Amino acid sequence: MIVVTAAGGPTGTAVVRALRARGERVRAVVRSPRPGLEALGAEVAVADLTGDVSGALAGADALYLVWPNVDPAEEAGAPAVLRAAARAGVRRLVYHSVLRPQARVMPHHAAKDRVEEALDGVVAGTGARWRVLQPCAYADNLDAAVAEAGRTGELRSPWGLERAQSFVDLRDVAETAAVLLTEDGLDSGTFEAAGPEELTAPDVARIAGAHLGRPVTAVDAAPPADDGSYARRCLRTMFGEYRAHGFTGSPRVLTALLGRPPRTFADHLTSDGARSSL
Known part of the structure; x- marks a missing residue:
């Protein structure tokens, strides 16, 4: 049995979904019932990660x-769950971290870095x-922006126009998480999961335009306003870091774990999941 939280x-x-595709038994831990997970063939368990798990x-x-x-509960809560397990x-035990957690100017990166330390x-x-998986930013995070670009011809970029991701x-x-959960020889390993291209916002706009069949221009957009919350502080510092330094990594580790090259951004846009949001 493999337990997946959140x-x-x-x-x-x-x-x-990736584990079930391999025929693995999965217990999906959620804060409230999720019928869709049962449809995937998972056992669903309701639990609060900061409580008794x-x-x-x-x-x-x-x-x-x-x-x-x-x-903000991750720094203390994640080690507690791992210790209980x-x-x-x-x-x-496989922990879902983030690429470059040591960039502690971003609070949510700092929290994950401290979990790894523990x-x-x-x-x-x-x-x-x-084992630790450290993903880069998801291509999926851009689906809404690409859908909006299909209507307006503008791809709004809160990470600026110059630095790449x-x-x-x-x-x-x-799929890589499923490898780490099921295959031997990977203990005590920290594995980066970065896509195969370093793309600026204008690069993303060009690829999106080709997919949409219309010109798309990247537009510099202001990051979310500060409302005093932890989540908003994370987002603002994250976009500030991306504007200053970008957020790129090597695809070599991901390629080795998948046994194939990672999907490009164009591949992502032609997937059923991305199409459904356009």
Whole structure:
């Protein structure tokens, strides 16, 4: 049995789908019931990750820990869940981190970096072993912007127009997570998941325009306004970091784990998932 947390979100659902495609038994942990996960053939368990998770972990062989996005509870909560899993006899712990977590100017990166720091202590004295997946920004995050560009001819970019990102298709991330959860020889490994291209916003606009069959221009857009919340602070510092330095990585690790090249942004746009949002 493989447990996947935050399974109602895009990442968790994609990982559940990838594991079920391999014929794995999956327990999908959510905060509230999600019928769609049962339709995938997963067992659904309702649990609060900051509370008692023992029932959700019972009888599990592996855990894929996805923490809810930009949640200030991650730094303390994620090690607690991993520790509970190790003590419950879960032998394979896989943590969903982020590319370049050591860029601590971004609070949500700093939280993930500290969770990674805690991993050796989490498994000490148990039979558990850990693995970490560090994805780049998802190509899927641009689906709404591309759909809007289809209507307006403008692709709005809160990360500016000059720096590049290595957008990765969520399906590739999920398939790689399934590899880390099911295959041997990967313990104590930290694995980057970056897409195969370094794309600026004008590059994305060009590819989107070719897909949409109309000219698309990248437009510099202001990041979200600061409303004092942790989530908004994460977003503002993230887009500031992307404007200054971009967010790119090498696709070599992802290629090796998938056994094929990662999907390009054009590949992503021609997928059924992306088409459904256009």
